[in-house]
Amino acid sequence: MTARLFLARPLRGTVGETRRVCHLFPVPDEETARLVALCGDEFGPGQLEQLDRPAGMPCESCLGRVPRDRPEVGGA
Numbered sequence: 001m002t003a004r005l006f007l008a009r010p011l012r013g014t015v016g017e018t019r020r021v022c023h024l025f026p027v028p029d030e031e032t033a034r035l036v037a038l039c040g041d042e043f044g045p046g047q048l049e050q051l052d053r054p055a056g057m058p059c060e061s062c063l064g065r066v067p068r069d070r071p072e073v074g075g076a
């Protein structure tokens with residue numbers, strides 16, 4: 001099973017400029033009011049702009065949590 005992900009970042013003005021990084025979000029199975037990035041940051045409606053490709057700074061915490069297609073060698 002491959003998790004579908006999309007990229008989005010907070011809209012200008014919703015957070016400080018230094019926190020406007022590209023987060024990775026799992027595509028929700030159903031309509032949901034709040035979206036939770038892989039790193040755990042939560043966003044409500046109207047707080048995000050979806051991106052077609054990475055732009056600006058990526059969220060390092062999200063990148064480190066991207067699900068792998070293959071099990072990691074030596075993983076639990």
Ligand SMILES: [Zn+2]
Pocket residue numbers: 022023024037038039040041059060061062
């Ligand atoms: Zn993130």
